[in-house]
Amino acid sequence: MKKRFYALLAALAVLLGGCAPVDLSDQQQVDITGQLQESAPSATEAEESAAPVEGEVRVAYDPSDSLNPYTITSQLNRQLVPLLYDSLTRPDKTWRPENLLAREITQTDGKQYVVKLRGDALFWDGTRLDGKDVIYSFTTAVASDSNWKQMLQNVSGCSVNSDGDVVFRLYSADADFPALLSFPIIKEGTAGEDFPVGVSKYYVSGTWRQGVVLEQNPLYWQEAGSIKKVLLVGVSDPGALGFSLRTGDVDLVYSDLSDPELSNLSAQSAPVSLNNLVYVGINGSRGLLAEPAFRQALSLAVNRDELVQKAYVSRARATMYPLNPDFYRMESIELSAPRDLTRAGELLDELGLRQKDDDGWRLRYGAPVTLRLLVNSENAARTAAAALIAEQLARLGIRVEVVSQSFSQYQSSLAGYNYDLYIGETRLMDNMDFSLLLNGGALGYAAPYSEYLSDLARAYRATGTGVGTLCEAFSAQTPFIPLVFRQGAVSFERAFQAEILATEQDIFYNIMEW
Numbered sequence: 001m002k003k004r005f006y007a008l009l010a011a012l013a014v015l016l017g018g019c020a021p022v023d024l025s026d027q028q029q030v031d032i033t034g035q036l037q038e039s040a041p042s043a044t045e046a047e048e049s050a051a052p053v054e055g056e057v058r059v060a061y062d063p064s065d066s067l068n069p070y071t072i073t074s075q076l077n078r079q080l081v082p083l084l085y086d087s088l089t090r091p092d093k094t095w096r097p098e099n100l101l102a103r104e105i106t107q108t109d110g111k112q113y114v115v116k117l118r119g120d121a122l123f124w125d126g127t128r129l130d131g132k133d134v135i136y137s138f139t140t141a142v143a144s145d146s147n148w149k150q151m152l153q154n155v156s157g158c159s160v161n162s163d164g165d166v167v168f169r170l171y172s173a174d175a176d177f178p179a180l181l182s183f184p185i186i187k188e189g190t191a192g193e194d195f196p197v198g199v200s201k202y203y204v205s206g207t208w209r210q211g212v213v214l215e216q217n218p219l220y221w222q223e224a225g226s227i228k229k230v231l232l233v234g235v236s237d238p239g240a241l242g243f244s245l246r247t248g249d250v251d252l253v254y255s256d257l258s259d260p261e262l263s264n265l266s267a268q269s270a271p272v273s274l275n276n277l278v279y280v281g282i283n284g285s286r287g288l289l290a291e292p293a294f295r296q297a298l299s300l301a302v303n304r305d306e307l308v309q310k311a312y313v314s315r316a317r318a319t320m321y322p323l324n325p326d327f328y329r330m331e332s333i334e335l336s337a338p339r340d341l342t343r344a345g346e347l348l349d350e351l352g353l354r355q356k357d358d359d360g361w362r363l364r365y366g367a368p369v370t371l372r373l374l375v376n377s378e379n380a381a382r383t384a385a386a387a388l389i390a391e392q393l394a395r396l397g398i399r400v401e402v403v404s405q406s407f408s409q410y411q412s413s414l415a416g417y418n419y420d421l422y423i424g425e426t427r428l429m430d431n432m433d434f435s436l437l438l439n440g441g442a443l444g445y446a447a448p449y450s451e452y453l454s455d456l457a458r459a460y461r462a463t464g465t466g467v468g469t470l471c472e473a474f475s476a477q478t479p480f481i482p483l484v485f486r487q488g489a490v491s492f493e494r495a496f497q498a499e500i501l502a503t504e505q506d507i508f509y510n511i512m513e514w
Contacts, residue, residue, distance in 0.1 A: 054226075055229065056231055057227055057229075057231070058232075058249065058250045058251045059080070059230055059231070059232060059233065059250055059251070059252065060076060060232070060235040060241055060253065061076055061077055061080060061211060061233065061234065061235070062076045062077050062236065063234035063236065064236060065077045066194070067080065067084065067195060067204065068193070068194060068196055069084070069146075069186070069196070070141065070144040070146060070196075072146075074238075075238075076241075079254055079507055080214075080232070082201075082508055082509075083202045083508055083511070084198055084203065085196075085199070086100045086121070086198065086199045087101065087183055087184055088101050088102040088105075088115060088182070088185065089102055089179065089181040089182060090182050090509075091179050091182065091505055092503065092509075093326065093503055094326055094328035095176075095179060095326070095327050095432065096179075096328040097176070097178040097181070101121050101185055101199060102115045102117065102181065103116045103118045103119070104116040105178045107177075110173030111156075111169060111170040112167065112168070112169050112170070113167070113170075113177060114166070114167050115134070115165060115166040116163075117131065117134070117164070117165070117166070122199065122220075122221070123187050123198065123199055124197060124198060124219060125187070126219060127197075129185065129199055130164070131160035132160060133185060133187055133188050134185060135158055135159070135160060135166065136186070136188040137183060137186050138152065138158050138183065148182070148183040151182070152180065154171050154174060155168055155169065155171075156170060157169045172458075173463075174431055174461055174462065175463055175464030176430075176431035176433075176461075177431060179431050180430055180431055182430065185198065185199060186198050199221070200217055200220065201220055201222070201511065202216055202230055203215060203217050208231060210231070210249070211232040211234040212231075212232040213230075214230040214231075214232065215228065215229055216229070223512070224512070225511060225513060227511055227512075235249075235250070245491060245492070245493065251493070251496045252490055252491065252492040252496060254488065254490050254502070254507045255488055255491070256274060256276070256486070256488040257315050257486070257487065257489060258381075268492055268494060269489040269490060269491040270489065270490045270492075270500040270501070270502055271487050272488040272489055272504055272507065273324065273503070273504065274427070274487055274488050275324055275427050275428045275485065275504060276427045277322065277324075277425065277427075277428055277482060277483075277485055278316070278385070278423065278425045278484050278485075278486060279322075279423070279437070279480050279481060280302075280373075280389070280421050280422070280424075280480060280481035280483065281414075281419075281422045281423075281424050281443075281480050282295055282420075282421060282446075282480055282481065283419055283420050283421070284448025284479070285417070285446050285448075288351070288353075288364070289371075289420060289421075290448060291351060292448070292450075292477050292478060293347045294348070295477075295479075295481070296344075296475065296477075296478045297343075297345075297347040297348050298396075298481060299475070299481045300339065300343055301339065301395065301396040301398075302339065302389060302392055302483065303388075304318035304337045304483055306392070307385050307388055307483055308484055311381050311384040312381055312484060312486065315486065315487045315488075315489070316484035316486045316487055317487065318337040319335075319337060319484060319485055320475065320482060321471045322437065322474065322480075323432050323434070323467070325485065327432055330467065333467065333468060339392075341395060341396060344396055345396065348396065348397070353369065353397075356397055360397055361398075361399050362396075362397035368399050369398050369399065370398075370399045370400075371398060371400050371401070371420040372400075372401050372420045372421070373386055373389065373402050373403065374405065374413055374414070374419040374421065374423070375402060375404055375405075375422065375423045376404075376405065376407050376410045376423075377410075378406065378407050382423045382425065386402045386423055387402060400421075403419075415445075417446040423483075424443065430505070431461075434457070435457060437479070437480055438454060438457065439454075439479065440454075447479045447480060448477070449479075450477040453473050457470060488504065490507050498514040499514070501513075
């Protein structure tokens with residue numbers, strides 16, 4: 001991690017010298033060879049190291065991983081990318097795209113977007129952002145092993161026009177494509193460096209005794225905030241994050257709450273809406289599951305509020321639709337997800353499932369209607385949800401057998417369509433495209449097919465209009481059963497004073513206002 005600090009510091013000293021000096025803290029010094037050396041802390045300094053310092057914030061990072069946005073492998077270091085690299089846009093808390101390095105984005109036809117760049121955006125080496133840098137960053141993103149590669153898979157090409165604007169061409173129309181322009185922008189030719197040159201709030205300025213120092217970038221286009229330094233604290237074991245927060249080594253910790261250790265912190269926290277949809281997949285090729293009315297009845301019989309409270313300990317939001325309830329296009333939609341056993345029972349009666357045995361199970365051809373619900377045994381929340389769903393559908397007279405399998409067995413069963421129902425989870429992209437869960441999608445497996453619903457989903461994605469009609473059609477067809485969208489949290493101790501506004505994509509969303 002330190003091998004190129006001396007070169008970076010020398011460059012910054014020359015290039016930023018005319019604007020603001022590069023301040024090497026008293027935790028470090030440069031020897032006559034130009035290499036960065038760490039000085040030993042005094043006893044007093046060691047005692048004070050855990051005390052919060054005004055204008056500084058301490059955040060964990062993985063010292064064994066890179067800080068290059070396109071070679072990072074750990075989730076811990078990915079969280080730092082928005083501090084070091086701006087993007088063209090970023091989604092706000094409602095997934096509405098907010099312009100950063102893009103000054104204006106225009107959809108010239110269904111499959112083409114023109115992006116005008118900010119005129120005041122400078123890289124941290126003092127050079128001005130240009131369209132060729134965006135093209136270079138795009139090319140780097142699609143060649144990387146990163147989430148940005150997946151988000152940009154609908155782009156058929158991009159170029160710079162005669163006005164210096166960047167033109168993105170798509171394979172299929174997408175009204176929410178601007179929300180996907182969140183890939184880090186780096187200077188042309190720097191992708192192979194330890195710290196590619198970026199347009200950023202902070203830059204890597206050196207080291208301190210526990211890790212790396214990020215200092216406020218004096219060339220940044222936005223007005224500076226009160227946090228002058230971000231001190232990165234090396235934490236090699238992600239399982240130790242909770243301990244580091246409790247001891248005061250770090251000021252805040254983000255978790256998607258999939259780790260039980262971080263879901264039970266006693267610290268204060270700010271909620272983070274995630275785009276992780278937990279759902280019940282349906283094998284539409286099997287018996288009653290081929291009937292839309294039967295699938296709709298199952299959905300109506302699920303008590304999602306109970307799932308939120310018990311399986312997800314209130315760290316999720318119930319949903320009847322495949323679009324996030326916080327999504328800005330859902331503002332006009334009724335978002336409550338009430339259980340309706342009465343209507344569910346009526347639908348089953350209409351299908352001829354009126355007869356019940358002495359135990360209350362609905363009968364078909366003289367035998368109880370029984371469904372096998374597949375779940376990954378290695379996920380505690382989904383295992384708890386499966387048990388609750390079995391209890392809830394029993395109230396409808398449907399017997400559910402929960403089949404708990406290891407992840408490898410679970411995947412094999414899905415691939416072989418060896419299930420009636422299964423509980424799955426996937427993270428939707430920031431344009432809310434859920435087509436991967438429909439028949440023919442990457443996670444569609446044996447999902448029931450509806451041409452009408454597929455056409456509506458395609459039209460909605462192209463125009464961004466008709467979300468109400470789409471939700472109604474989805475409920476009528478129920479190709480899968482949405483349950484909840486999970487939530488994460490930024491946890492911090494009481495001594496840390498900041499009004500934290502965090503998003504899944506940027507936990508430092510409002511750091512300039514701290």
